[in-house]
Amino acid sequence: MIPFSISGRARPLVWLACSMATMASAPHAKAQSSPASQVAVYGIIDMGLEYRTHNNANGNSQWRVNSGGLNTSRLGFKGSEDLGGGLKAQFNLESEVVVDTGATGSSFFGRQAWVGVDHKDWGGVSLGRMSTVAYDFTISHDFMGFAPQYSWVTATASVPSSAFTSRISNALRYLGKFGAFKVGANVSLGEVPDSINANTGRGLSVGYDAGALSAQLSYDEGRTGATATATDSTKNRSIIASGTYALGGTKLFAGVRNTHRDPVGTINAGNPKFTSTLYWLGASTPLSPAITAFGGLYYENKHGTGSDPLMLAGKLHYNFSKRTWLYATAAIARAPSDDSTQTLTGVYRDQTPVASHQTGLGIGIQHRF
Incomplete structure (x- = not known):
């Protein structure tokens, strides 16, 4: 036996995994003894090495080991x-794992935590924390895969x-599929006394998938910033249209997202009011049975300004198997000056940019189980 220790932050994950495994193997556990019941443990381990320019106000570049490229x-x-x-009952619990440090995300099951029922003809209803229908319907239409x-x-x-809005809490979601068409709707409750709008979320999506064509149209609205005594919320509304079209092994990707932010309180740099329209266009094509190339551009029209950021991005996949592959990514983003002011932009969506241009390169490996 090899001795090992478990850190305090990792103990909840290990405890839950062991508990689930024990339940699955227990001969008298009713849910597991039925051949009509299924419980699966799954995950993604994605690790890589990334280089980015302009990572601080001094313009310094940075190398890092990155979880989730x-x-x-x-x-x-x-x-x-x-x-x-x-009819069937369903549940999903999903936690982010920051693999380079072993930490979990900000919430233990912050990605998914819901239970619901689904009917083969009528669709399914879920309650809890979950992805929005706009996220679910759009994700396959991004040539970089929401990376x-x-x-x-x-x-x-x-x-x-x-x-x-990618995810919502205190939520109710409906998903249904009817032939080539699919529909989805979600609403999240703000749980603010005396208000049905404060801190809420709403979404509606319609999609079509048949043959070479996949298309969808979504409306998403999120409201934030309200309190029990001040129930007005900052409103963030998006309309998203996107799709793909397959030409043999090559696939074309396209989409447009119009977003309007209407803030509560004093409008300033930290609390802006704006309208933005994002366009994307890309393609993927196999270079060999094991290698696929993806590439394209994102262009943002920042309404009312002359500075509209543009990013060129691409990636290569090398498939070892259906579950494991190597990848390489690259991107360059630039924003022209607007009336002698600098618009800050970058390649990494989860980092606040500090310059008007940035370049990123990465290599990594992903395994799914």
Whole structure:
């Protein structure tokens, strides 16, 4: 036996994994003894080495070991039980894992924590913390795959940044599929006394998937900043249209997202009012049975300014198997000056940019289980 120790932060994950494994193997556990019940442990381990220019106000570059270059590293548990009559119960618990340090995300199950029921003809309803329908319907239409390294679809890496809501808490979501069409709706409760709007979220999506074409149209609205005594919320509204079209092995990607932020309180640099329209266009194509190339551009029209950031981005996948691949990413972002002022922009969506241009390069490996 090899001795080992478990850090305090890792103990909850290990405890939960062991508990789930014990439940799965218990011969008298009703949910696990039924052949119609299923529980799965899954995850993504994504690690890489990244180089970025202009990482501080002095213009210094930086090397770093990065967790989640293509996709956020995660550990999850999901399951379902057949209830008969085409109905089944479902749940999903999913936690971010910061693999380079071993830490978890800001919330233990901050990515997914929901339970619901689904009918084979009518669709499914879920309650808890979950991804929005705008996120679910748009994600496959981004040629970089909503990658932190490097995509602007969920959030633009410019100041001020525009974004739509990726996840919601205290939420109710409906997803249904009817032939080639799919529909989704979500609402999150703000839980502020005497207000049905404060700190809430709303979303509606319609999609179509048939043959070579996939397309969707989404509306997303998020409200934040209210309190029990001041129930007005800052409103962030986005309309997103996107799609893909397959031409043999080559796939074309395109989309547009219009976002309007209407703040509560004094409007200033830290609390801006703006309208932004993001466009993206890209493609993917196989270079060999194991290698696929992706590339394209993101362009943001910052309404009312003459400084519209642009990012060129691309990646290569080398597939060892269906679950493990190497990848390389590259991007360059620039924003022209606007009336002698500097618009800050960058390649990494989760970092506040500090310069009007930035370049990023990365290599990594991802394994899914």
